[in-house]
Amino acid sequence: MFLAMADEAWEARCAALWERLDEFGREEFVQAMQDLAAETDDEAVGLFEVGGAHDSKGFTEQAVGYYGRAVEAGLSGVRRRRVSIQMASSLRETGRPEEALALIEEERGRGSDAYDGALAMCEALTLAKLGRDREGLSVALVALAPHLPRYQRSTVNYARGLVGLDPVS
Structure with missing residues (x-):
């Protein structure tokens, strides 16, 4: 019970930090997220959030590495779906649209959820990047x-x- 409350409190702090994204400079936001991620016991979630912070502040190439490590660390749930969308977008924008499309196709095979539209958006942009x-x-x-x-x-x-x-x- 205590662990669940601690997780909820951390999630609330994480959501609050994301709401303040535009108040921070590039490096400041990434550092704030790294500091917060260091407080969670869930390594995969921490890596995902730090990857997202890098991505949101324009450090796209670095984000890909964090996303990959989050998946390797066992990221699950809705963040698993989101990491595929975000990593595919980052791959597309760093000149690897073929890898992005493969990731999207793999993710589509995992099932359907509320993020289907976001996955389709990412696929549409990736296909356009590929001249399709x-x-x-x-x-x-x-x-x-x-x-x-x-x-x-x-x-x-x-x-x-x-x-x-x-x-x-």
């Missing part, structure tokens, strides 16, 4: 379709047509 704009647009439209008040089926069929797939009935 029509595929990227198709992915984005399929992800958007469920959120439209009408025209969901039409949108999906147009998206499928962009990449030469038959319409769904």
Whole structure:
């Protein structure tokens, strides 16, 4: 019980630090997150959050290393899904879009959750980076379709047509 309360308190402090992201300079925020991460007993979570701090402040290449170590340390739950999205984005932006796309495809195979749209956004941008704009647009439209008040089926069929797939009935 005490450990769960301690974890909740740490999570609240972490969320509060993220809310103040724009109040810090680049190095200051990263250092603040490193200091906070040193206080958690969950190494994978600490590595993930430090990676995110690097990423959010423009240290994208360094973020990839932290993300990879977080996965190796056993990152799980929603942060596992988020690390795939964030690492794929970082890989794309550091000139490794092929690695990013492979990571996205692997993550998609893990199942479906509230981050499906974010995963699709990352995939669409990665496909565009690879010069596969029509595929990227198709992915984005399929992800958007469920959120439209009408025209969901039409949108999906147009998206499928962009990449030469038959319409769904």
